[in-house]
Amino acid sequence: MAAAACSSASPLLLPSGPRHASASRAWFLGGRSRALRSEAPCCCKAAAARGSAPQCGTVGGGSSSTRRGLLGVALGASALGLAAFDAVAAGLPPEEKPKLCDAACEGELENVPMVTTESGLQYKDIKVGEGPSPPVGFQVADQVAANYVAMVPTGQIFDSSLEKGQPYIFRVGSGQVIKGLDEGILSMKVGGLRRLYIPGPLAFPKGLTSAPGRPRVPPSSPVVFDVNLLYIPGLDDE
Numbered sequence: 514m515a516a517a518a519c520s521s522a523s524p525l526l527l528p529s530g531p532r533h534a535s536a537s538r539a540w541f542l543g544g545r546s547r548a549l550r551s552e553a554p555c556c557c558k559a560a561a562a563r564g565s566a567p568q569c570g571t572v573g574g575g576s577s578s579t580r581r582g583l584l585g586v587a588l589g590a591s592a593l594g595l596a597a598f599d600a601v602a603a604g605l606p607p608e609e610k611p612k613l614c615d616a617a618c619e620g621e622l623e624n625v626p627m628v629t630t631e632s633g634l635q636y637k638d639i640k641v642g643e644g645p646s647p648p649v650g651f652q653v654a655d656q657v658a659a660n661y662v663a664m665v666p667t668g669q670i671f672d673s674s675l676e677k678g679q680p681y682i683f684r685v686g687s688g689q690v691i692k693g694l695d696e697g698i699l700s701m702k703v704g705g706l707r708r709l710y711i712p713g714p715l716a717f718p719k720g721l722t723s724a725p726g727r728p729r730v731p732p733s734s735p736v737v738f739d740v741n742l743l744y745i746p747g748l749d750d751e
Contacts, residue, residue: 611675613662613706613739614639622708634693635710642742644703649686658682659698660741668737669728671721680743691716694738701742709738 614622618639625637648655658680663672674681683689685699693711701707713733723729730736 610670610673611662612670613660613675613741614708627710630696632692632696632715633712634696634715635712636697637708637710638705639708639739640704640706642702642705644742645745646702647685647699647742647745649699655684655687656682656746657685657698658743658746660743661694662739664737664739665728665730666735666737667728671727671730671736682746693736694740697738698740698742701740703742703744706739706741709740711736711738 622637622639625639627635627637629635647657660674660680661672662670662675664670686695688695691711693709693715696715697707697709697711712735716734716736717730718733720732720734721730
């Protein structure tokens with residue numbers, strides 16, 4: 514939403530490729546293993562101290578065993594590193610993100626009646642505001658300021674003004690945000706907190722790409738927004 518200039522194309526997230534296991538494997542095999550191979554066996558060190566230069570690894574079985582031991586350590590370190598990478602790639606544990614509706618709020622939300630509009634938008638009022646409703650128009654004065662947390666239906670957050678540290682200011686009804694958010698915030702009052710269940714046709718027609726720690730939003734798929742209408746610039750300053 515923070516970068517949503519219009520409802521037809523709202524690139525909330527910049528595309529970012531995932532980390533690849535090959536990079537991690539190269540780090541472990543190319544860094545730790547080389548360090549281990551550069552360490553000379555004890556027999557070579559002792560020979561160097563005596564001023565002689567025996568062919569380490571060709572006389573007796575000690576040096577060959579040492580090389581096999583070093584190789585085993587290197588492979589073990591590589592396996593541990595790859596296992597750690599796989600755990601990170603699996604997203605365990607998930608990062609805790611700030612929310613407008615905490616666990617207690619979620620429990621209370623179950624008892625709040627659902628409202629369904631003609632467009633198919635559904636919402637629940639977590640808290641009904643006591644201030645004015647948003648103005649509708651294309652002028653700079655017709656703006657609202659709101660905090661929001663945007664989620665896929667599973668609850669994973671894909672965008673949030675709380676993470677950006679400032680509310681989002683936009684003009685209601687001017688196409689600056691997706692249709693479901695435009696409609697859903699229109700009937701709110703300042704101070705209100707609402708959960709919007711936005712159907713696919715009112716969400717992101719082109720979808721949103723995934724990013725590290727953020728899920729992908731498929732084209733025209735349902736999304737959920739928690740919205741807190743903070744103030745209306747101009748009206749609240751009077």
